[in-house]
Every structure is written in C-alpha cells, then in structure tokens.
Amino acid sequence: MPDETKLSEDDGWLNSRLFECSHCGYSLWRLDHSPFYNSWYVYCDSCPCCVEVRVWDDVVLQARQRLSNDNRGQFWPEIEQKLKPCSCGGSYRFSSPRRCFNCNGVVIEANDARGVDIYPGHLDIRDIEPTQLQEEQYYQFEAKFGCKSEDIWKESN
Ligand SMILES: [Zn+2]
Numbered sequence: 001m002p003d004e005t006k007l008s009e010d011d012g013w014l015n016s017r018l019f020e021c022s023h024c025g026y027s028l029w030r031l032d033h034s035p036f037y038n039s040w041y042v043y044c045d046s047c048p049c050c051v052e053v054r055v056w057d058d059v060v061l062q063a064r065q066r067l068s069n070d071n072r073g074q075f076w077p078e079i080e081q082k083l084k085p086c087s088c089g090g091s092y093r094f095s096s097p098r099r100c101f102n103c104n105g106v107v108i109e110a111n112d113a114r115g116v117d118i119y120p121g122h123l124d125i126r127d128i129e130p131t132q133l134q135e136e137q138y139y140q141f142e143a144k145f146g147c148k149s150e151d152i153w154k155e156s157n
C-alpha cells in the first residue's frame with residue numbers, strides 16, 4: 001500500500017497523462033515541465049516545435065539584470081523578441097498553445113499550456129525500458145520537433 005501512495009504522488013507531481021488529440025485522435029502525452037531542467041520550453045505559435053531557453057543563458061541573465069520588479073512583465077516579451085523565428089514562419093512565444101504533432105490542431109489552449117510539455121503518446125516510456133523501436137521513434141521525433149537549444153537567438157545587437 002505505501003508504494004501505491006508514493007506512485008500516485010509522483011504521478012500527480014508531474015501531472016503526467018496520456019490523452020488523444022480531439023481533432024485527429026493521435027495519441028499524446030502531456031506532463032508538467034520539470035523544474036529541475038533549469039530551462040523553459042518556448043513553443044511556436046503556429047506549429048508543435050519549441051526551443052529550449054536556459055535560465056543561465058546570457059540573454060536571460062541580461063534581461064533579468066535590466067528588469068526590476070516593477071517591469072518584470074517585460075521579461076517574456078523581451079526574450080521572445082530576441083528568438084529567431086521558427087522554420088515554419090511562426091514565432092516562439094511563452095504563451096503559445098500546444099499543438100498536435102500529427103494534425104497541428106490546438107490540443108491545449110494557451111491558458112492551460114503554461115509549463116506543460118507534450119510528446120507523442122508512443123514516447124511515454126516512464127515505466128519500461130525503451131525498446132529499440134521506441135529509441136528510433138524518439139530520435140525521429142527529436143529530429144523533427146525536438147526542442148532546439150543551439151542557435152536560437154537572432155544576431156546579437
Ligand atoms: Zn491531431
């Protein structure tokens with residue numbers, strides 16, 4: 001019994017859950033972004049891609065230094081403005097909704113999407129050793145939609 005309690009607590013903490021795209025039925029996996037990553041995933045406003053903005057990135061540190069408590073609300077607008085546009089032509093925004101990897105339909109509205117990461121459902125491998133197929137699928141996913149962390153900023157000014 002104690003083990004069961006622990007398991008559900010862990011599940012609740014990251015809010016990890018499989019669900020289906022309401023548009024096309026594709027299996028998706030959502031979970032809360034781990035605070036241990038030391039980064040934010042900033043999603044495109046027009047497709048499922050995202051970039052990883054690290055908390056210790058120079059651009060982030062400079063913005064934090066410059067902004068006082070009074071104008072903290074400017075933090076994300078400043079960061080977003082400095083990010084390169086997505087290859088689809090969209091912009092990376094902290095407040096983007098989450099989109100289906102299969103049909104690009106919105107699956108989590110912007111208001112509920114803050115701090116939520118999504119992956120294809122078949123990548124939910126929490127409880128088992130990944131098979132070779134799953135590893136391959138993971139790399140395919142990474143190559144197409146994976147959160148880019150290099151070369152994400154426009155030319156420095
Ligand atoms: Zn879909």
Ligand SMILES: [Zn+2]
Binds near residue numbers: 046086087088
């Ligand atoms: Zn995009």
